[in-house]
Amino acid sequence: MRAVVYEGGGRIGIQDRPMPVIQDERDAIIQVTLTTICSSDIHIKHGAVPRAVPGVILGHEFVGRVVETGKAVKNVKPGDRVAVNVETFCGECFYCERGFVNNCTDQHGGWALGCRIDGGQAEYARIPFADNGLTRIPDSVSDEQALFTGDLLSTGYWAAKIGEIRPGDTVAVIGAGPTGLCTMMCARLYGPGRIIAIDTDEYRLNAAREQGLADMTLVPGKDDIVKSIQDISDGRGADVVFEVAGAEDTFRLAWETARPNAVVVLVAMYEQNQILPLPSMYGKNLIFKTGGVDGCYCQEVMNLIEAGKLDARFMITHRCGLEEIMDAYDIFEHRREHVIKYAVTPESSHAFSEREAAAVERSRT
Numbered sequence: 001m002r003a004v005v006y007e008g009g010g011r012i013g014i015q016d017r018p019m020p021v022i023q024d025e026r027d028a029i030i031q032v033t034l035t036t037i038c039s040s041d042i043h044i045k046h047g048a049v050p051r052a053v054p055g056v057i058l059g060h061e062f063v064g065r066v067v068e069t070g071k072a073v074k075n076v077k078p079g080d081r082v083a084v085n086v087e088t089f090c091g092e093c094f095y096c097e098r099g100f101v102n103n104c105t106d107q108h109g110g111w112a113l114g115c116r117i118d119g120g121q122a123e124y125a126r127i128p129f130a131d132n133g134l135t136r137i138p139d140s141v142s143d144e145q146a147l148f149t150g151d152l153l154s155t156g157y158w159a160a161k162i163g164e165i166r167p168g169d170t171v172a173v174i175g176a177g178p179t180g181l182c183t184m185m186c187a188r189l190y191g192p193g194r195i196i197a198i199d200t201d202e203y204r205l206n207a208a209r210e211q212g213l214a215d216m217t218l219v220p221g222k223d224d225i226v227k228s229i230q231d232i233s234d235g236r237g238a239d240v241v242f243e244v245a246g247a248e249d250t251f252r253l254a255w256e257t258a259r260p261n262a263v264v265v266l267v268a269m270y271e272q273n274q275i276l277p278l279p280s281m282y283g284k285n286l287i288f289k290t291g292g293v294d295g296c297y298c299q300e301v302m303n304l305i306e307a308g309k310l311d312a313r314f315m316i317t318h319r320c321g322l323e324e325i326m327d328a329y330d331i332f333e334h335r336r337e338h339v340i341k342y343a344v345t346p347e348s349s350h351a352f353s354e355r356e357a358a359a360v361e362r363s364r365t
Contacts, residue, residue: 008054059121156182175245
């Protein structure tokens with residue numbers, strides 16, 4: 001099969017790889033029907049994810065169709081359409097039992113797919129702990145609607161959940177990229193008074209306004225961000241700040257825009273260490289909550305998609321096949337053509353293989 005592989009040293013490429021096989025009775029094999037590129041893939045490419053293994057197949061945000069399951073898998077069967085969870089988790093360890101699945105203590109726990117074990121920028125993928133890592137897609141939900149369930153929407157949902165948003169709050173979201181847009185979308189579920197989107201990309205800010213995700217947009221370098229937020233909040237600042245950009249100055253901007261006793265959620269993945277200037281922020285009594293999505297709410301996210309309360313399809317600005325993905329990486333990394341997200345269709349997704357047909361038949365007998 002064809003797959004996108006992290007080759008190390010800032011290189012990725014398309015390679016021929018063996019078909020994945022069941023390695024554990026809790027595994028499932030899926031045929032990938034739609035996948036995408038994430039900013040985390042770019043971080044891996046440039047060596048900013050130390051745990052990433054050279055030679056791994058990239059991709060951790062994808063949907064597909066179950067081909068085969070291990071004998072211990074109960075929740076899905078061959079033929080089911082499924083969304084894949086970005087997190088791999090056992091469901092039984094100290095952290096999993098408390099919902100902190102990003103910290104699962106299994107050797108493949110946490111973010112493993114497309115980082116430490118082969119992921120979904122390929123024609124097929126093996127999913128460990130399939131009962132935890134796969135969410136069935138309802139017939140009324142398309143692949144494009146479901147594509148972001150396991151990562152972007154899960155991240156936005158998790159961030160909004162831990163942000164402690166109360167009705168009427170002023171919420172600032174720094175970064176209007178895909179994760180920032182999904183964070184705004186999920187923050188809306190909590191009934192804030194206003195959502196302020198902050199980014200240097202006015203095209204993405206326009207998208208946030210047009211989709212009803214942001215009530216106000218601000219551009220660093222053009223607007224005085226801190227003053228503008230204070231002016232609309234009786235001089236206080238934002239009640240909740242989500243830092244989703246991970247740029248050079250955005251960590252500082254996050255705590256500067258927050259009012260005293262606010263919650264600051266750090267969703268971004270930083271490539272450089274950040275400085276916590278405690279003397280400068282003394283007396284603000286801020287609560288910081290740091291990143292690493294606990295992606296254990298996929299069923300809730302899928303229910304909201306099915307109900308029409310979450311719809312991230314507008315983010316798909318570009319589409320291509322797997323053989324065109326190297327050009328897509330270049331466009332995505334350098335943010336050309338106003339790209340937000342790609343929908344990538346592996347060639348194998350156009351037909352059921354003999355292997356799949358046999359597995360479906362076995363499941364019926």
